[in-house]
Amino acid sequence: MSEITNYKYYVGGKFIQSTSGNLIEIICPYDQSIIGRVQAISKEEADVAIAATKAAQKDWADTDLFKRADLLNKWADQLEIDAEEIAQMIMREVGKTWNDAVKEVTRTAEFIRYTVQEFIHTNDAAMSGANYPGGSKNKFAIIKRIPLGTVLAISPFNYPVNLSVAKLAPALIAGNAVVFKPATQGAISAVKLIESFDKVGFPADILQLITGKGSDIGDYVSEHDGIDMISFTGGATTGRHLSSFSTMKPMVLELGGKDPAIVCEDADIDKTVAEIMSGAFSYSGQRCTAIKRVLVHATVADELSEKLKTAVEKLSVGMPIDNPIIVPLINEGAADYVQGLITDTIAAGAELLVGNKREDNLIYPTLFDHVTTDMRLAWEEPFGPVLPIIRVASDAEAIEIANASEYGLQASVFSQNFSRAVAIAEKIEAGSVQINGRTERGPDHFPFLGVKNSGMGVHGISRTIESMTREKLLIINV
Ligand code: NAP
Helix, strand or coil: CCCCCEECEEECCEEECCCCCCEEEEECCCCCCEEEEEECCCHHHHHHHHHHHHHHHHHHHHCCHHHHHHHHHHHHHHHHHCHHHHHHHHHHHHCCCHHHHHHHHHHHHHHHHHHHHHHHCCCCEEEEHHHCCCCCCCEEEEEEEEECCEEEEECCCCCCCHHHHHHHHHHHHCCCEEEEECCCCCHHHHHHHHHHHHCCCCCCCCEEECCCCHHHHHHHHHHCCCCCEEEEECCHHHHHHHHCCCCCCCEEEECCCCEEEEECCCCCHHHHHHHHHHHHHHHHHCCCCCEEEEEEEHHHHHHHHHHHHHHHHCCCECCHHHCCCECCCCCHHHHHHHHHHHHHHHHCCCEEEECCCEECCEECCEEEECCCCCCHHHCCCCCCCEEEEEEECCHHHHHHHHHCCCEECEEEEECCCHHHHHHHHHHCCCCEEEECCCCCCCCCCCCECCEECCEECCECHHHHHHHCEEEEEEEEEC
């Protein structure tokens, strides 16, 4: 039997062991083997990691932009070299299929390169006093963007590399230092990510990887005076909790969703079915932007539900290495929760079309018709492969149900009447509305945001850079 590795955290440009002696075992979601252990660092070690960023950040911000860019580009190259090794860990640790795990790493290398270019092409702006009534033509403002200082990057389990780098790369190119706290289930993938970062030769202390349970050190580091900005992606409950004590600290939150797919009677039903299927079920629905409810006009509901049923029955189910659509969920608690929702929906009287089968953490894809608004499944985010169909009588009813959710991340509208689709989209309370396409995050340079309990602030490469910098004016009086 091979020995179990104790993965170290990363501070001062070195991988080190916590003096706490506390380790967290990381269990593979699909074969329950121990993949490794990560350090549960102490609050004092978090203090040291954060304090060390202060001097390093000033030097880093003063470093020639093209030197910073060169290092980040080298990291992108290194990620491509290390892609298979990192992908292997993503697959083992968060149960993502092999193909998707490799894609996650290569997509991330592209993300870094684009981010570097985006920042290089961001120029300072200038204004003249003469453009304000009574203003002086002898006054000029140069508006620069400067880094905020030390960014705390907290990422979720489901994209342990991509959603982490979506914070790290914009922060670093803009001249910030970063304290990176990954999801515990995802922390070994984060160590692998930082191993490739370490090979490139960045200065010490501009990026610290700290590991440990959010429930133990999360509040402490989030409240820490040494943190100048928080960039968080995760569940709504955690996000709301963080926002409750982030006094005067800029914060961007990307949270959960209950994205509706609204299907009008004039939709191209075959295309709609294909989009809903990939939107709802890929990676077993463990995507913030998964389609999590279907609101269909009653006149086409039979046809849609029949075709969705056929498609769900054909979904491949299995282990990540075989690249199926449906893989085991992240842990037993997640599978219990999804199974609970399924059992509850059956008891509440919805029609089960396919599914309600479980083997350990593997929940088979499950489709319900005739779900009504008094059922939990109409409102809760399962983060698993279960999709409710809710029948509606009008566009107005679809909009009303879509907007009654606590969430507002994305939505899809399917109709061949473009004006009608746009009219619906304009009334939906969500960060983005896809017309005739599945809900999804990319491409990564689009702004990405949620409203209500789905988030605060905006992500997407240029917007993330903006959120991690602030304007500073130099006013020249001639
Ligand atoms: P989570 O349980 O909220 O955890 C997210 C991160 O927060 C983890 O790193 C976690 O660390 C940390 N954390 C927990 N308690 C904390 C505290 N008190 N202070 C600071 N950090 C704390 O979410 P998850 O289960 O990993 O991810 C699934 C959720 O994320 C879903 O709701 C999904 O919709 C959402 N999500 C949203 C987006 C988006 O872009 N909108 C993208 C992906 C996922 P530990 O792991 O150590 O607990």
